[in-house]
Amino acid sequence: MHYSSPFFLVLESAGNRKMQRLSSIVAGDQHGENSPYFHGWKAYDNDPFHPLKNPHGVIQMGLAENQLCFDMIQEWVLKTPRASICSGEGIDAFKSIALFQDYHGLPKFRNAIAKFMSKMRGGRVSFDPDRIIIAGGATGANEMIMFCLADPGDAFLVPTPYYPGFDRDLRWRTGVKLIPVPCTSSNNFQITAQSLEQAYQKALNSSTRIKGVILTNPSNPLGTTLTAETLKILINFINAKQIHLVCDEIYAATVFRSPDFISVLEIIQEMQCDLDLIHIVYSLSKDLGIPGFRVGIVYSYNDRVVTCARKMSSFGLVSSQTQYLLAEMLSDDEFVMNLMAESRRRLRFRHENFVKGIEELGIGCVESNAGLFCWMDLRKLMSTASFAGELELWRVILNDVKLNVSPGSAFHCDEPGWFRVCFANMDDETIAIALGRIKAFVKKGESEKVSPPVNNLHLSFSPRLFDDAAALSPRVISPRSQMVGES
Numbered sequence: 001m002h003y004s005s006p007f008f009l010v011l012e013s014a015g016n017r018k019m020q021r022l023s024s025i026v027a028g029d030q031h032g033e034n035s036p037y038f039h040g041w042k043a044y045d046n047d048p049f050h051p052l053k054n055p056h057g058v059i060q061m062g063l064a065e066n067q068l069c070f071d072m073i074q075e076w077v078l079k080t081p082r083a084s085i086c087s088g089e090g091i092d093a094f095k096s097i098a099l100f101q102d103y104h105g106l107p108k109f110r111n112a113i114a115k116f117m118s119k120m121r122g123g124r125v126s127f128d129p130d131r132i133i134i135a136g137g138a139t140g141a142n143e144m145i146m147f148c149l150a151d152p153g154d155a156f157l158v159p160t161p162y163y164p165g166f167d168r169d170l171r172w173r174t175g176v177k178l179i180p181v182p183c184t185s186s187n188n189f190q191i192t193a194q195s196l197e198q199a200y201q202k203a204l205n206s207s208t209r210i211k212g213v214i215l216t217n218p219s220n221p222l223g224t225t226l227t228a229e230t231l232k233i234l235i236n237f238i239n240a241k242q243i244h245l246v247c248d249e250i251y252a253a254t255v256f257r258s259p260d261f262i263s264v265l266e267i268i269q270e271m272q273c274d275l276d277l278i279h280i281v282y283s284l285s286k287d288l289g290i291p292g293f294r295v296g297i298v299y300s301y302n303d304r305v306v307t308c309a310r311k312m313s314s315f316g317l318v319s320s321q322t323q324y325l326l327a328e329m330l331s332d333d334e335f336v337m338n339l340m341a342e343s344r345r346r347l348r349f350r351h352e353n354f355v356k357g358i359e360e361l362g363i364g365c366v367e368s369n370a371g372l373f374c375w376m377d378l379r380k381l382m383s384t385a386s387f388a389g390e391l392e393l394w395r396v397i398l399n400d401v402k403l404n405v406s407p408g409s410a411f412h413c414d415e416p417g418w419f420r421v422c423f424a425n426m427d428d429e430t431i432a433i434a435l436g437r438i439k440a441f442v443k444k445g446e447s448e449k450v451s452p453p454v455n456n457l458h459l460s461f462s463p464r465l466f467d468d469a470a471a472l473s474p475r476v477i478s479p480r481s482q483m484v485g486e487s
Contacts (some may be wrong), residue, residue, distance in 0.1 A: 025173065032167035036394055037062065039408035044404045051429065054106040059434045063221065063402040064372045065425035066254065066289035072339050073288070076329065083328035085321055097324050103314040105134040109323035112330035113297065117282060120253040120340065125265040133298040133309040134323075136316030138250050138283035141296035142169040144312050145279055148305045149244050150176045156212045157181050157247075159191045159197050161375075161411035161418070163220045163248075170214070171339040179203050179210070182414045188366055189222055189375075191215075193233050200241065212244030212277075213237070218251040218261065221411050221420035222375045223368030225259060231267045238277055246279045253287035253340055255370040256348035275301035284326070286372065287340075293322050347372070347424060350431070354423045357435040361442045372424040376405070381416030381445060390416040401441045403434055454485075 014347040032038075040062045049057035081087040085094040104110070108131070116129040135141040150156065152175025158166060159181040170176055181199040183189040184212040196213070203210050213234060217226045226234075238245045247264045255261045268278055285291035295318050298309050330336060355365060355374060382389040387409050394407040397419075407417035423431060 002475065010446055017344060024090070030172050032164065032172065035164055035167070035410050037164040037406050040394075040398055040404040040406060043398050047402075049402070049433075050431070052434075056402065058398070058402045058404050059430060060404050060425060061421045061423070061434060062406045063425050064286065064422050065291060066286055066343070066347075066372050067425050068289070068350060069339060070289060071341045072342060073290070073329075074208075076332070076335055076339075077325075080328060080332070083325045085324060093324065097320045099466070101320045103317055104133075104310060105132070105313075105318070106143065106320060106327060107322045108331075109327040110134070112327045113295075114285075116330045116336065117252075117297075117299075119336070120287060121263045121266070122260065125263055125269070127299060131299055131301070131306055133300075133306065133313055134318050135296035135298060135309075135313055136318065136377055137291070137294040137296040138170045138248065138285060139165065139296065140147055141281045141283065141298045142166070143174060144309050144316070145175050145246055145281060145298050145300075145305075146170050146174045148300075148308050149246070149279075150174065153209070154211045155176065155179050155203055155208045156211060157196065157203070158412075159183050159195070159213075159215050161189065161221055161408055161413040163216060164410045166214070176211075176482075177208065179208070180412045180414075181213075185366075185377075185415055185418075186223070189219075191226070191230050191233065193237065196233070196237050206368065210241070212246060214246040214248065214300045216248040217264070218249075218250065218255065220251065220371060221373055221406070222366055223371035223373055224366065225255060225261050225370050227259070228267060231262060232271060235264070235267060235271060235273050235278075239273055241430055242274070242277070244277045244279060246281060248281040250280070250281065250283040250286050251371050253343070254347060254372060256351060257343045259369060263368065270371040277302075277303075278399075280304065287343075289343075293326070294318060295326065350423050354421075354431060354435070358438065361439055363438075363442070373420050373422045376419045376421050377417065378419050381442070382417050385416060387416045391416075394419070397441070401437050403437055442443035 041060075044058045044060045044062070047057045048054060049059045077083065082089040085092045110129040110132045114129040114132055117127050118125060118227075133141075133144070135144050146156075149382065155177035156170065156179070158178050160183055162180070166178060171178060179199055179202075181191065181195050183191060183195060200210055215226075215234075218224060219226075234245055247263065249263060252261050252263065263280075264278060265280065268275065278301055280297075282297040282299065283291075284293065284295045296316075298305075300306050300309070351368070351374070358365065358374075358376065362380070364377045366377075368374060378393060379385065381395050384392075386449050390407050390409055394405070396407055397403050403421075406420045408420070411418075411420065426434075
């Protein structure tokens with residue numbers, strides 16, 4: 001039967017009528033999940049690595065999660081039962097927390113997080129608790145600020161490479177467009193005044209209204225921090241154009257070596273700037289490693305933005321129970337300072353060991369000082385110097401090597417062959433297995449080169465090449481491993 005037959009035309013017509021009953025969000029495909037970034041997550045979900053139950057499964061290296069100090073947080077929770085309204089020590093607060101709370105947030109929580117944000121920036125800036133807007137994670141905070149600053153069809157400039165989730169968080173429900181500002185490896189992907197101006201003029205030529213610039217600092221995926229000079233370039237640019245600057249600073253406390261993190265709020269103290277144009281997004285997901293608590297923050301100097309965002313926050317509240325517990329935790333100064341110092345130490349150690357492991361294989365990465373990931377250069381492993389070659393390599397690494405790493409094209413990188421690989425969401429034993437798989441893959445690829453310098457990627461690879469050898473060594477699985485607890 002042909003699909004052009006009356007029967008199928010009737011079905012197609014009925015399907016169209018059903019879609020017409022729904023909103024454009026339902027009928028459309030603008031969520032952004034049709035990306036290798038999210039496809040890699042699905043591959044992991046379908047075949048998750050477990051050291052005992054599924055030792056040849058996919059290792060999740062596409063999730064920027066900080067699990068390295070979870071033991072310290074768990075220990076604090078056990079030692080501080082009053083922080084939970086569901087414990088005997090905290091039950092007296094149960095009724096007041098369980099009843100209706102204003103969407104401004106608990107005053108104690110806003111005060112505690114304002115103090116914490118200042119500490120994580122070396123005390124060089126202060127935050128007014130009355131300007132802190134609470135949202136459902138950084139996702140909710142980023143979308144909230146877009147609703148406040150732009151209308152459907154307006155656009156924001158975003159330096160590349162940038163976090164793939166921005167395509168979902170900033171665009172899907174708001175109707176806002178994102179215009180990449182290409183940055184290249186020739187200067188370690190630094191933002192320049194020229195690249196900003198070129199992207200801005202190109203947008204104007206297409207009759208697109210630019211409402212601002214948004215970026216992450218420290219950078220996701222580069223793991224680098226912006227210099228004071230670059231921040232001044234950005235401020236001068238948005239001041240001259242009278243557009244907004246949104247700095248997503250959710251990795252502020254993941255800086256594990258010099259140079260130190262510099263917040264945009266420090267720079268605006270040194271130069272003339274229209275403060276109504278400056279906005280911060282923050283979260284506890286990365287710095288504390290508690291993404292499941294869904295705590296996001298919008299901080300703005302613009303009174304009208306603060307007023308509107310506070311009204312919007314009623315659509316994505318953080319539970320009062322979560323606020324209560326975190327207010328207690330963040331108010332424990334000694335614990336917080338010890339936790340963050342140890343977090344930096346463990347991140348530095350993990351980063352140094354991972355980078356050393358891949359460098360021994362001839363794999364380089366952008367020199368970084370922050371974040372939970374590396375921006376890895378795999379150009380020499382591609383069959384062709386193209387985005388098609390990049391995706392071919394990504395499929396081999398995902399399906400054969402069984403590592404979920406994220407290709408640069410998902411981050412809108414202009415150069416094929418760069419990959420983001422996360423290193424802080426697993427224990428030492430799992431990272432060792434991942435490095436072993438990379439080593440076996442590179443060695444096998446080198447032995448099957450068809451003509452230098454092009455590698456033949458059409459090879460059959462099994463993670464068992466390394467996993468079986470690793471099983472012979474007397475390793476003990478860490479009780480803190482995220483993998484051990486999975487079913």
